[in-house]
Amino acid sequence: MSADAIKAELDQFRTDFQRLRSEIAKVIVGQDDIVEGTLTALIAGGHVLLEGVPGLGKTLLVRTIADALHLKFARIQFTPDLMPADLVGTNVVMETPDHGRKFEFQKGPVFANIVLADEINRATPKTQSALLEAMQEHHVTVGGQTYPLPQPFFVLATQNPLEMEGTYPLPEAQLDRFFFKLLVKFPTSEQMEAILDRTTEASSPHAEATFDAARINALSKIVRQIPIAPEVRRYAIGVVMATHPENESAAPMTRQYVQYGSSPRGAQAIILAAKLRAILDNRYHVARDDIRIAAPMALRQRIILNFEGQADRVPTDAIIANVLKTAPEAAAVT
Numbered sequence: 434m435s436a437d438a439i440k441a442e443l444d445q446f447r448t449d450f451q452r453l454r455s456e457i458a459k460v461i462v463g464q465d466d467i468v469e470g471t472l473t474a475l476i477a478g479g480h481v482l483l484e485g486v487p488g489l490g491k492t493l494l495v496r497t498i499a500d501a502l503h504l505k506f507a508r509i510q511f512t513p514d515l516m517p518a519d520l521v522g523t524n525v526v527m528e529t530p531d532h533g534r535k536f537e538f539q540k541g542p543v544f545a546n547i548v549l550a551d552e553i554n555r556a557t558p559k560t561q562s563a564l565l566e567a568m569q570e571h572h573v574t575v576g577g578q579t580y581p582l583p584q585p586f587f588v589l590a591t592q593n594p595l596e597m598e599g600t601y602p603l604p605e606a607q608l609d610r611f612f613f614k615l616l617v618k619f620p621t622s623e624q625m626e627a628i629l630d631r632t633t634e635a636s637s638p639h640a641e642a643t644f645d646a647a648r649i650n651a652l653s654k655i656v657r658q659i660p661i662a663p664e665v666r667r668y669a670i671g672v673v674m675a676t677h678p679e680n681e682s683a684a685p686m687t688r689q690y691v692q693y694g695s696s697p698r699g700a701q702a703i704i705l706a707a708k709l710r711a712i713l714d715n716r717y718h719v720a721r722d723d724i725r726i727a728a729p730m731a732l733r734q735r736i737i738l739n740f741e742g743q744a745d746r747v748p749t750d751a752i753i754a755n756v757l758k759t760a761p762e763a764a765a766v767t
Contacts, residue, residue, distance in 0.1 A: 446652060449652065502642060502645070524537065612702045668760070672760050711723055
């Protein structure tokens with residue numbers, strides 16, 4: 434592909450991304466970082482865990498994204514009595530034309546392009562494990578038969594950080610499947626005024642559909658074509674390695690407060706997000722600043738605190754900030 438063709442392709446990428454973000458902004462007030470992070474994970478082929486107190490628009494955000502795309506949307510309210518079959522589907526007995534009987538698979542709500550897993554930590558571990566297979570493998574297994582999920586397949590899960598009664602903490606293996614963990618903040622006074630203008634008047638804004646699943650898949654392929662210099666890749670690896678307390682390059686706070694550091698999936702998420710950010714910034718290469726911006730979103734759910742860290746209530750973001758402050762920019766891979 435010629436240089437002009439590559440430039441035109443990336444220009445169209447930016448145009449499509451901005452058009453999608455503009456449609457979402459018709460409904461969602463503020464939360465620019467959350468919207469960009471969610472769209473980044475969607476295009477990169479990952480999933481997002483949204484954490485925030487009730488009423489901050491987490492559910493509205495994913496509904497608006499679904500409205501802005503020609504994609505099938507499903508909402509699943511996670512509760513303690515939700516069973517795996519309620520999520521993935523089940524085999525039911527059907528009568529055939531010749532009065533015989535056969536098993537037929539009835540698909541569950543997980544068979545959608547965008548799945549909102551609302552209050553995901555209220556479901557039992559058994560149900561969460563059913564979603565784990567879908568998130569990682571992009572298929573489900575029922576009765577020994579495997580059924581592929583539609584592509585793209587994007588899970589946006591929400592959880593409340595305050596109310597812990599009746600919840601089941603997400604297992605580390607499932608947290609690792611989330612591309613990003615995004616923290617939804619309370620709106621400012623100006624944003625609150627705009628929210629009230631849009632939600633208490635006679636008419637409410639609505640996002641128009643922009644493009645379909647094929648275009649999302651095409652954008653995902655473009656992101657992976659952006660080059661990254663070996664030294665920048667080594668820097669990203671060095672950041673991830675510095676989250677492991679037993680590693681010789683571990684940051685000071687890591688040694689004191691961390692039990693387990695990030696898996697290789699953390700490095701994958703950082704690099705893919707950095708590539709997409711480079712495109713949006715009209716660059717054709719990844720910079721170290723892209724790594725630094727992506728690291729907190731990609732690593733905060735992948736760092737497991739030890740007893741001292743939990744007792745002192747040390748935020749994982751503080752540990753990541755310490756890692757980014759101390760990690761050498763030309764980190765060597767050991």
